[in-house]
Amino acid sequence: MVTITVDNKEVQVPSGVNLIEALKAVGIETPHLCYHQDLPVCGNCRQCLVEIEGPRGMALAIGCYTPVSPGMKVATSVSSPRVAEARKAVLEFLLVNHPLDCPICDKAGECMLQDNYMMAGATNSRLSPEVGKQYHGNPEHSSIDSKGQCRGGKCIDIGPRIVLDEERCVQCSRCVRFMQHIAKDEQLQLMSRGGHTYISTFPGEKLNHPYDRCLSDICPVGALTDKAFRFKKRVWALSRIPTISMSDSLGANIWADYADGIVYRIMPRCNTEVNRSWLSNAARDVAQELHKNRLLSGDISAASKAIKETTGKIAIALGASCTAETIAAFKKLALSLGERAELFGGSFLPVQAADGIARSGDPVANRACLEKAGVNTNLGELSKRAAEFELLLTVAADLWDENPEEASSLNKIPKRIALTPFNNSTAKNSTLSIGIRHWLESSGTMLNCKGLEQKLQGVPTNESLQVKSAKETAEEFLI
Numbered sequence: 001m002v003t004i005t006v007d008n009k010e011v012q013v014p015s016g017v018n019l020i021e022a023l024k025a026v027g028i029e030t031p032h033l034c035y036h037q038d039l040p041v042c043g044n045c046r047q048c049l050v051e052i053e054g055p056r057g058m059a060l061a062i063g064c065y066t067p068v069s070p071g072m073k074v075a076t077s078v079s080s081p082r083v084a085e086a087r088k089a090v091l092e093f094l095l096v097n098h099p100l101d102c103p104i105c106d107k108a109g110e111c112m113l114q115d116n117y118m119m120a121g122a123t124n125s126r127l128s129p130e131v132g133k134q135y136h137g138n139p140e141h142s143s144i145d146s147k148g149q150c151r152g153g154k155c156i157d158i159g160p161r162i163v164l165d166e167e168r169c170v171q172c173s174r175c176v177r178f179m180q181h182i183a184k185d186e187q188l189q190l191m192s193r194g195g196h197t198y199i200s201t202f203p204g205e206k207l208n209h210p211y212d213r214c215l216s217d218i219c220p221v222g223a224l225t226d227k228a229f230r231f232k233k234r235v236w237a238l239s240r241i242p243t244i245s246m247s248d249s250l251g252a253n254i255w256a257d258y259a260d261g262i263v264y265r266i267m268p269r270c271n272t273e274v275n276r277s278w279l280s281n282a283a284r285d286v287a288q289e290l291h292k293n294r295l296l297s298g299d300i301s302a303a304s305k306a307i308k309e310t311t312g313k314i315a316i317a318l319g320a321s322c323t324a325e326t327i328a329a330f331k332k333l334a335l336s337l338g339e340r341a342e343l344f345g346g347s348f349l350p351v352q353a354a355d356g357i358a359r360s361g362d363p364v365a366n367r368a369c370l371e372k373a374g375v376n377t378n379l380g381e382l383s384k385r386a387a388e389f390e391l392l393l394t395v396a397a398d399l400w401d402e403n404p405e406e407a408s409s410l411n412k413i414p415k416r417i418a419l420t421p422f423n424n425s426t427a428k429n430s431t432l433s434i435g436i437r438h439w440l441e442s443s444g445t446m447l448n449c450k451g452l453e454q455k456l457q458g459v460p461t462n463e464s465l466q467v468k469s470a471k472e473t474a475e476e477f478l479i
Helices: 019-025 081-096 112-120 174-182 214-218 281-289 300-309 324-340 367-372 379-384 404-412 470-478
Strands: 002-006 009-013 049-054 057-062 073-075 162-164 188-191 198-201 224-226 239-244 253-259 262-268 313-318 341-345 389-395 415-420 432-435 444-447 453-456
Touching: 009 019, 049 081, 057 081, 081 112, 174 188, 174 214, 214 224, 214 262, 239 453, 262 281, 300 389, 300 415, 300 432, 300 470, 313 324, 313 379, 324 341, 324 367, 324 444, 324 470, 341 379, 367 444, 379 404
Parallel strands: 002 073, 313 341, 313 389, 389 415, 415 432
Antiparallel strands: 002 009, 049 057, 049 073, 162 224, 188 198, 239 253, 253 262, 444 453
């Protein structure tokens, strides 16, 4: 920690950070657009102006590019009218050619340009109606509106998942820096110069990357929007719950945004030790798949009776997304059944290399908990020994969709009970299937591949979803 003076008060701030982060540490928010804590600094929006004492007295400087140093004297808009006026002037230049799209823009309600405008104090536009706005955009996409005004490109399909509105872009270069430094796949670039600058893909190319939906998160305005969420719901109508992605063993920290029992989107929740500010497209897709093909029924009594009446060996296969509490509940069930029950866990999907962003490559999200509980995570052994078992109980494990060929040997087991959220191939290959809650609708604990214990919080389910969690179902079997 170092001591600096902010608005004539001495404060302790972390050393080795820039002024935006230092001021945030003492509760002072600095307006910005181009700066992002997990991207290289570029310093091109000029919104984060502060005054810093130097050899010639107090002088304006940008906070994002200025590291803190002991004894530094800083003035923000609280104590410096000059800073307040400079920020307003920069904001006026940013807004002068920005479209008045707020009522129809998907970013309304979480737009940084809106936030900065309100922070600076709302003012009337000084733009002359005779001059009109000069919109940014690729000349190939420009058009003339009903008022005779030349407009920049709107609703440009630049890839399978992202839509670009060129005239909303403020040239912050966040998207360019993300693709260059995080995704390591430079698919976007700033084209042309000065007031004619616009964002574009390379000629004849599309934006297509496993993390390209992160661009919608980091775009400070509504220039880059996610097709999966576009026009689905206003953000102020959503509630959110902090939880953990069980898509793989890294356990990315996420926000689940929902309304009326429907999950509309999954967003990254910043955790510097796990996924920083990033989330893969695959982890986000869970929101779109959650409400499709659900299994909403099942006879728990019949399943319980089948388990109790089975005299031969019973295999219990726990899926990759089972929480520690679910694992414990089924371990207790297995102990109550004695030596005839054997626990397996995991997935038929292969383990791949980590991508270095927000995926470990291991599809078995809670492998660490399974191994800690002494559960055999080699499902290949279950396939080879299928003939030994009289009953198979799968728990949130879609084995027949993961690897139909490997799972086909499990059809040798006469009785097959599936506890699954979806009416999937495993349900269809079972003699009895019972609907359960998805991991996104359940609370519990997971231990990620780095050894970090993380807590899931379940999204409130739709009233029509009358199913229990896997843990509750295991407890029913015990009764």
